[in-house]
Amino acid sequence: MVPTMAQPYPPGGRLPARPDAAKPCPACGDLVGRGYPTCVTCADRVDTYWRADWAALLEGEGVTEGAPEERELATLVLADDLGAHPWTCLDWAMRLVTCPLCRTELGTGNPGCMSCANADQNRWAWDHAAVPKTMTRNEHALRLAVATLRAARHRRKSVVAFWHLSLPFVLAGATPTARQARRIRTHLLANRHEDLAEADSLTAMAILPDLPWRTPTP
Numbered sequence: 001m002v003p004t005m006a007q008p009y010p011p012g013g014r015l016p017a018r019p020d021a022a023k024p025c026p027a028c029g030d031l032v033g034r035g036y037p038t039c040v041t042c043a044d045r046v047d048t049y050w051r052a053d054w055a056a057l058l059e060g061e062g063v064t065e066g067a068p069e070e071r072e073l074a075t076l077v078l079a080d081d082l083g084a085h086p087w088t089c090l091d092w093a094m095r096l097v098t099c100p101l102c103r104t105e106l107g108t109g110n111p112g113c114m115s116c117a118n119a120d121q122n123r124w125a126w127d128h129a130a131v132p133k134t135m136t137r138n139e140h141a142l143r144l145a146v147a148t149l150r151a152a153r154h155r156r157k158s159v160v161a162f163w164h165l166s167l168p169f170v171l172a173g174a175t176p177t178a179r180q181a182r183r184i185r186t187h188l189l190a191n192r193h194e195d196l197a198e199a200d201s202l203t204a205m206a207i208l209p210d211l212p213w214r215t216p217t218p
């Protein structure tokens, strides 16, 4: 599908208000989002932005959640023109549809699965057409974080760890700059996971001082 601005690219993820700060999860004790998707409470708090848009779509179409028609609707949403639905609905539809080739959640299969690769490629074409008009960079980061964590077993370890650590702050509205992302990943490659987990913002993670043995001697 070729992205076209003739489609509305309706915004997504804006129905429930976002938290104003990263807070501890009552279930797993880590910051909300760090347990995604394993911790049920973290998953629920993160997925609420997707679920609200999907519920609105179901209501508009007169479809009941859990009914066989819901899956049919998901297939129709994925076959529709790119930009006809919010990005959140596209993502949710991918969760409801099993990949016909690798039988896993669509878009989360191994990198060799053509069907998953196509669905994933299409998903990011949405962002390319919509940022910054109807999608903020923060929303793009939120989508990227969640997509990466759902397909974690097929993504690079440092990328997965980066999004695990960053998701609580992204959820609260922060967006990692390219420089911050580079710094944080450098710290991860130096096994600084614990120090990063203690930091209370993306900025604090990025500005962790280098370890002495990593600092070039004068």
Ligand SMILES: [Zn+2]
Binding pocket: 025, 026, 027, 028, 029, 030, 032, 033, 035, 039, 040, 041, 042, 043
């Ligand atoms: Zn949790």
Ligand SMILES: [Zn+2]
Binding pocket: 099, 100, 101, 102, 103, 104, 106, 107, 108, 109, 110, 113, 114, 115, 116, 117
């Ligand atoms: Zn697949």
